[in-house]
Amino acid sequence: MLNITINDRKLQAPEGWTILQAAREHGISIPALCDSEGVEPYGACRLCMVEIKHGNRSRLVASCLYPAEEGLVVETDSERALAARKVTAELMLARSPHAKKVQDIAAALGIKHTDLVIKGTDCILCALCVRTCREVVGASAISLSNRGVEREVAPPLGETAHDCIGCGSCVYVCPTNFIKMDDVDGVRKIHNWKVEFKMKKCKVCGNYIAPEKQLEHFSKKLGIPLDFFDTCTTCRK
Numbered sequence: 051m052l053n054i055t056i057n058d059r060k061l062q063a064p065e066g067w068t069i070l071q072a073a074r075e076h077g078i079s080i081p082a083l084c085d086s087e088g089v090e091p092y093g094a095c096r097l098c099m100v101e102i103k104h105g106n107r108s109r110l111v112a113s114c115l116y117p118a119e120e121g122l123v124v125e126t127d128s129e130r131a132l133a134a135r136k137v138t139a140e141l142m143l144a145r146s147p148h149a150k151k152v153q154d155i156a157a158a159l160g161i162k163h164t165d166l167v168i169k170g171t172d173c174i175l176c177a178l179c180v181r182t183c184r185e186v187v188g189a190s191a192i193s194l195s196n197r198g199v200e201r202e203v204a205p206p207l208g209e210t211a212h213d214c215i216g217c218g219s220c221v222y223v224c225p226t227n228f229i230k231m232d233d234v235d236g237v238r239k240i241h242n243w244k245v246e247f248k249m250k251k252c253k254v255c256g257n258y259i260a261p262e263k264q265l266e267h268f269s270k271k272l273g274i275p276l277d278f279f280d281t282c283t284t285c286r287k
């Protein structure tokens with residue numbers, strides 16, 4: 051176990067944990083948007099910045115990436131950390147002013163409104179969709195491409211996401227509702243990736259279950275016979 055100090059509290063954290071994990075474990079809250087259970091930390095949003103101290107020197111680090119170290123001293127709400135977080139939250143709000151999650155994060159930091167306007171899309175480049183698609187679903191249908199102001203989440207070469215299975219995980223994890231999906235008359239469309247999928251119907255009740263391609267993917271991945279998905283979970287009981 052490592053001995054660390056967070057906000058003057060002496061705590062212990064197992065080797066390999068990040069500062070964010072240690073803080074959460076001990077009930078200390080740090081805002082974090084691009085960190086999520088089930089995917090590797092990525093350090094994109096910078097909302098989780100905290101100040102760490104080594105002797106007389108201090109610096110800001112992303113707590114979702116920085117590992118707990120023996121003797122580490124952390125201040126989660128120092129003046130510098132809060133100032134950095136506010137700048138980040140304001141930029142995020144300027145980019146995605148209608149996203150409830152972004153509004154809530156900004157409001158918690160005292161920002162209710164910004165006059166800044168960042169033109170572009172609602173995507174805040176947190177890459178939760180990319181990482182979930184790759185690490186949880188195992189499809190790797192989308193990725194981050196380009197640099198600077200051109201940076202975006204897109205299918206390979208900006209074309210159709212051929213490897214997309216239509217599960218919609220990217221839609222569910224997107225904190226700004228940037229990714230649009232609908233199910234109409236047995237067809238699922240994920241508009242951002244220019245893909246559509248035929249939905250499978252339950253052979254008992256006739257309700258749509260999920261895209262056929264998604265069921266084939268999970269049948270192979272989990273070793274479950276495909277006909278297991280002929281009926282929906284309700285009719286299977």
Ligand code: FES
Nearest residue numbers: 093095096098114
């Ligand atoms: S949660 Fe740490 S950078 Fe986003």
